[in-house]
Amino acid sequence: MRQKKILVLSVPAIIVLGIDQLTKWIIRTTPELQSKTLIDGWLEFYYTQNPGMAMGIDWLPTPVISGVAILATMGILIYLIRSLDKASIGYLAFMGLIIGGALGNISDRIFMGYVYGNGGVLEGHVIDFIYFSLRINDWTVFPYIFNVADIAISVSIISLLVFNKRLLQHDGVVESEESNNATEVADSPSQA
Template sequence: MRVLYLTVFVVIFDQLTKVLVKGINIPFLNLDLSGMRYGQSFNIIGEFVKFTFVENPGMAFGIDVGETSKLFLSLFSIIASIGILIYLFKLKDEKLILRLALALILGGAIGNMIDRTFYGIFYGYAPIFYGRVVDFINVDFFDFSIFGRTYERWPIFNIADSAVTVGVILLLIFQKPHSEEKVKDSDEEIKTESGDDINEINSEQMVSVDGENNNRKDNRPVDYSGTEEGKN
């Protein structure tokens, strides 16, 4: 399925940006990228968009689920990614926009799942499944409250979060028309089947009526009054 190229692109782009932000050191490849200091920030578009390096131990957009839930969250990310992939294959004949939306969500889920599952081991600060997600996109926004916290800026996020958000928005926009179209097609199919049944019944009734008429013609008494037999 070609839409999986979009998933692969999201995963690669997401991981590349995270490595550039966090840094990486692979001695046998002679690769040493220092990255940003934790908490370091610099402007991209004035104060409106910044790159700010933070790590999120919880869910998307900085939502903390607590230390005890990290293992569950990591395992859930793996299961969800597998489930979305299977579902995507089942929808291979559906509209492209629906498959693109799911491909974006899958790419974002895999991107953050890699952080949670492997970053702790790779960077040497936690066991498997206990890694922290790298976030860095910092956007100014109007003040709002969610989960009991008030934010003056939008919670810092990453490319994977963005892909999931765009995918969900596409589903919300296009899923309703898609569902209505499927209902319409089902109604038309039912009407067609009903029409075929009615036509079949009418044909059977016509055949029955023709048969009865023929029987009546065959059973009518013969009038011999004008013949020699009638006179005798």
């Protein structure tokens, strides 16, 4: 069972990391895609490099943000490995998406400084390119530009919040509930 859980955690992480890095490479190396309307008034590719945190928050220097992201990801991984036996499959799958997204953005921070010649390790900027351009009057509905890693992280966090009772149940809790139900059925008087 432990090997299955490791697979459930690692496969989504690897898939998200691969898709994220592939799409960023395509955008980075294809100038005609760097500013392209996909659905007029709704969706665009708009290439940018984000030196800060999510949603363009830029409170700290890029190397500090990179270090914090690496430490946080390592902390999450250590927690997941220690609690693997008790974690549910659904929870691990969504956490795999979060880990994959985090690794995708960390990869940019480690390597993009070298690629663009604007710094070294931990000085790279995260590549963002997906932009929902819907406007109501002069107000942009969602003014942030993001990437595949951000989508994986956001969908996972929202799913964990919405479906927390199902996804956050530990296997031990589920098993004990099932055994309690079986005991109750066995103890109930039979109808003849």
